[in-house]
Amino acid sequence: MKRARFTFGPFVLDPDAGTLLRNDDPVAISHRGLKLLAALVGRSGEIIGKAELMDAAWPGSSVEEGNLAVQIAQLRKLLGPNADGGEWITTVPRVGYRFTGAVEPLGEARRKPLPLPGKPSIAVLPFVNVSNDPEQGAFADGLTEDLITDLSRVPGLFVIARNSSFAYKGRAMDVRMIASELGVRYLLEGSARRDAGRVRVNAQLVDAVNGDHLWAERFDRGLEDIFAVQDEVTSKIVEALLGRLRTPPPRIRPKNLEAYDLCVRARKLMDDSPQAAREAHLMLSRAISLDPGYAEAHRWLAMNHWMGWVHSGGPAEPARKIALDLARNAVALDPGDVGCRWVLAYLLAYAKSFAEADAEFARAIELDPNDADTWAALSDIAILAGRIDDGLDHIRKAFRLNPFPASWYYLTLGQAQYAARDYEAAVETLLKDETYRTSSRRFLAASLAQLGRLGEARAEAELFLVGNPEYTTRHWIATEPFRDDATLEHFVEGLRKAGLPE
Template identity: 65%
Template sequence: MSPSQVERRLSAIMAADVVGYSGLIEADELGTLTAMRDLRDTVWNPLLVEHRGRTVKLMGDGILAEFGSVVDAIACAAALQRKLAADQAGTHPDRRIVFRVGVNLGDVVVEGDDLLGDGVNIAARLEQLCAPGGVMISGTAYDHLQGKLDCGFEFVGEQRLKNIARLVRVYRMVSDPTARAHAQPLPEKPSIAVLPFANIGQEPEQESFADGLTEDLITDLSRRAGLFVIARHSAFAYKGCPVDGRQVARDLGVRYLLEGSTRRAAGRVRINVQLVDALNGEHLWAERFDRGLEDIFKVQDEVTGRIVEALVGRLVPAPARNRPASLDAYDLCVRGRALIGKTPEVAREASLLLQRAIALDPDYAEAHRWLAFNLWTGWAHWGEPMEPNRPKSVELAERAVALDPNDAGNRWVLGHVLAFERRWPESDAAYEAAFALDANQADAWAMQGEMGTFHGRPTEGIERVKRALRLNPHPPGWYYWELGYAQYAARQHEAAVETLRQPSTYRTGSRRILAASLAQLGKIEEARQEAELFMVSNPHFTIGYWAATQPFRDDAIREHFVDGYRKADLPA
């Protein structure tokens, strides 16, 4: 059949499945099947009629439905979860039927009464990502709501879904629609977020240049002591999205937004930039720069200076940064740093790009820093060989600081690498220097959560991660890993379970800490299931190797982790 003969349509798809269905069937097959049949008759079918949907297919543990309106689909999903929660309240927790629900708006392929294609697959993947009793929706679904429902949604970032090549924006339904609006009070100092610059030229190869420009402006502003600056990951959560400036500012807890676009061609760069007061919509400053490409870093400095002047007047300038001598090296570094922390395979590509950047510009401090961090991640977390990666990461981190001692990023990376060498006084000094240079370093605050745990002060670590989350409200998943790590060390096991089930960190290496937390709560079978799933992606993990390589200064906390891992049946 040719593409023109395939029947397609745009539909809102809802996918729902029962949490722990196999266990329910094993415990009481007849009772579970009867309960599912009653649920379809008394809850599912009436809700579907009320919200103008149709059942596409029924599986033993799941349901797939189609709606002509995304508003109807999400209203039905919310009603389903409310109705189930009420109906199951009197049922023993081990026998409750609890759903996860995913909703997507997308193109589907029609085959008789069945639906196929990406539109269906994304809904199913969102349902798998969802917490029990919750609802996850895609960015395409969210964009069409426009305040038409009284339920609230929390942005959880761009997620990589199984067998879906592109990243998908994901939102989680929250019970209190006003929760996000009041979650982030404005700081006392002027607060700003730099939204991702648009690549006006549309050439895909220039996309990383536009991203690099955004990241560098965030870094430059972050170093000004009189400003509160939202971190890169949260700013990039809005990349490619239609945005309401006031809503973005409320979501991030800032007053000012910097927006811009860039076009790079024929050795020149054109940058349009505007500074907006999101509180009242006033444009404070706007300008266009049309310069030779060799002046790009001067333009960055000029834009930063103009923003600071507009917001807080003339501050003492931050020390000059170590700028690359080669634009080709800069491009390689921008591409490389974007790949760090994803997977071991992608990390090897990042190392290659960063090594090429250093070969082109041996005095480029930032390239040295990110290569050091990338190599450290490989041996400390992904089982890459210690030799020569471990000593090489130290050498590169020390070289980065020597090349640019005024870059807070270089300082905290060195501090973290040295901690794993048990060089504690030097590590502590490096972190202190980082925060003295830039108190807005969200990643450094998050990493300090781990330092608090190593030092035997996990409650202090929790507070540091929470400070990082204020600077980075839409963080990468490893922030929740660090928070759950500190919560476990502080014996806040229930809080750790909640944290480590956040969609952006669940199914990552943090799963072993989730398993240990469940084990300490006495949920041994659930803990062992999580441990088994962790081992699928981390087949070389052993408790002994982990305990020997982690730089704990408090043996009691180390033993508490070991105890949880053993109870969860992780290999010795």
Template identity: 40%
Template sequence: MSEVRKIAAILVSDVVGYSRLAGADEERILARLRALRSDLIDPTIAVYHGRVVKRTGDGSLVEFRSVVDAVRCAIEVQNSMIERNAGLPAERRIEFRVGIHLGDVVEESDGDLMGDGVNIAARLQTICDPGGICLSEQAYWQVKARLDLAINDRGDVQLKNIIEPVHVYSLLVGISAQAKPATPAGSTGPEKTSPWLALPDKPSIAVLPFQNMSGDPEQEYFADGMVEDIITGLSRIKWLFVIARNSSFVYKGKAVDVRQVGRELGVRYVLEGGVRKAGNRLRITAQLVEAETGTHLWADRYDGALEDIFDLQDQITEKVVGVVEPSLQRSEIERARQKRPENLDAYDLYLRAVPHMATVMPADAKIAARFLQDALSLDPNYAAAHARLAWCHEIFFVRGGFNEADRVAGIGHARSVIASGTDDASALAIAAFTIFMLGKEQEAALIAVERALSLNSSCATALYFGSLIYAFAGQDAKATSNAERALRLSPFDPMAFAAHLALGAAAVQQKRYDEAVSHCARAAQANPLFSTLYFFQAASLALAGRQEEARPVVQRLLELEPGFRLRVFFDVGMVPAIADRFADGARMLGLPE
């Protein structure tokens, strides 16, 4: 069953004392619940763009596109229930408890949701007062500046079966939540307005000042410094338009609506966060929001000790910058998919190509290559398109029949990238990998990937391709450090298989074959349609003396790539010490030369 991991606003509701109510008059209580769902609950959920994931008897699990929508929906239902219960004796009242959380969930192919995001929302519901609403800190942070709410701060609460305490806020229902009037930055009152800025021709982002939620002035400097570093780090992503600090910091200390920020600054995305101190530890929260819709693309929290404040600042900055790039690219790919074909520009065509390269197999790469060629026809100097097309030709050569024309074309596109002097770290790293594999230009490849990482040391793509180059060049220490850093920065990246493979190759070089088996198996799990990964797994098993375990792995390899031949590892840039060792394992299994 396929699954998708994402950030979602989750609402879980339950009827207080349902067993008691049903025991007294089950037929009547069921009829009243059905009526409430049809004429109050479901219509209200629809108004606020919610999706009922499932009913659990007397309860519901609902997904919303934003926490603001979830809270507004919950308040409207709870206020309506106050009116509907008026005049009824306590033993006949239907009262709901509601828990709301913003967090990580896993969506199954049938639409069901699971994971911590659901579990925390469900546990929040259980600690609510009858007719109440409980929010996690992550959820509360999203609405505190956008809705007028009467709040009770309940502090850190240890929820059942949740490992870490959750900071909980209770809403005092009976007071409507209305959007606060938006006041443009720098204005003295709501009567003044600012013109909306047009979006630039590439993805754009503003990093808002992180809120100091501790009341400690020292943390103000920490938060501001971290935001400045994040802005600097994001500015190294050359396909991204980043608003300067002086513009985004006009919102410091103000309640803002990200939709208005997006219009006033002319950006598609907004990154916001907060800092809270507890003892000698800091908790930093951050979330990436699509400004036009308020949709959350990513959110996370980071904890650290105050012993070395500058080291902590650097760590958090690196992690945030590292995860924002792939998150933005996923969002941009989805946006490009929704555009009409006649409106596609070179950037849109490039984005449409990227997902088709995920399997690293010729059939999908052919689809990507058509988009990339069209992109280059519109913009012949587009370095990122040249780099991806170079990689397509590497895929065609290595897994599609060793056609010399593919080798020449791949090297040509890769050299175009390097010669252009581009400061696109991703493009440089992909080009470096291509000239390493197809041109056996080890020194040039290492120089190019080192330049890529010097341009943007938090670029996950550069780290992933760099880990492979170092591994196949026999530099196992650098391969390991790049692979581990890439997985730490972007663990759910489509290129994660590359880091596991690099770790496997480094382990083989050090003759730690059982460890290599483990890494190569993880690589195959991360990209199960990529044939070559099964070769590395099978060869590692053979080298570890586990030949019987390798048989089904070999079978899967040949199913995906019937024309597989060992010669490929001697036709590409892999150094002989690595190629020979993997080939020795493969020969034990009878793989064709």
């Protein structure tokens, strides 16, 4: 993807890549801090109000003004003084902040084009919300996500995952460039409007190689027909790409549109913060009460409970059991939903029900070999089972299907590289700003320790323990689905060298 970059003093800021360099060395900056810095640097010399800055760093969330002050203070400490000994960011009392440094835009960086697969390949770009109500943006996003899910289940297609498609949301870019960066030939783009019980959808299928429009259509239906519209769009695309109609197995659709809306909104909050996760929990619980047969709501609520268990640093047994029960319910409600299958497989593996987990992973891949999350989750489980080559192959497949993935993909890749004893690659991966650093620091510390960089390793270990004060390696081993003694010992060796408590 083309992206604008900025230089000021010894720094280079790349907002889209999520990186800040000082004299070409990476600077550890938080996600919120980077968003704030990008907003300030992008309008250097201008006064930016507090409300606008808070919206940039906490979009869609209600936070106290004190959080902004804390983040600005951390940015000032991180950047240090400018060449004149003053501050890069100045306070405008009762109004906001201003970036005072001289900023120069750099040439736009481009990702290396990805090769085309050996079968028809497509990405669904985020549908544009053309209603007058910004709240309907979630509806347009839900439509996009459902179309990605529908198309990925079609045999013979290669379909880019949701995270990577949504990396282009709100960007005005040439379709050929997008297709090149994602490594696909075809793009589906469109718009949606929901108003007064009606839904209007425009969709068009573009061949990005030669610019031809293969198919375009407008749908104007009652809101209750939205899922029929999705099925029709999918069928038209499959017919255009494969030359004949190959409809995927029917999906079990939600029966309540309010439950559907709640689920779409909730899944956007899952990885944001503990507060957002609690909001998601309430939304998903409400969705299930409105539509008890809605499998996807059960699946996401299972992950919500699971993430609460994982992030708490210990096996809160009730949360783990609730998560597993919800995942089983999700599969029972919709056996053909690949997302429900891989979530159940993953939780079964962590419950040490390995035979059942392996069977569920195999069924998920059979249902949808395009699902990047399945391959990434399977990589984690394969590595801990000692199948290192398989784990590396699985995570590479996941990245190809999802070139702009969620942060946990990088953690999984770094873990796989460590297991393969490619410590340099693991360090490079785990230092990326895209990586979820709270959990990955222990693997980064272990990789550094194996390279003999003990000072850096112990610094990372100390940072990890700040966020995980109750951590012990013994407790971690008990919660992880290890099936191979040699792999287990290899991880323990690195963690011990890094100085993490046993």
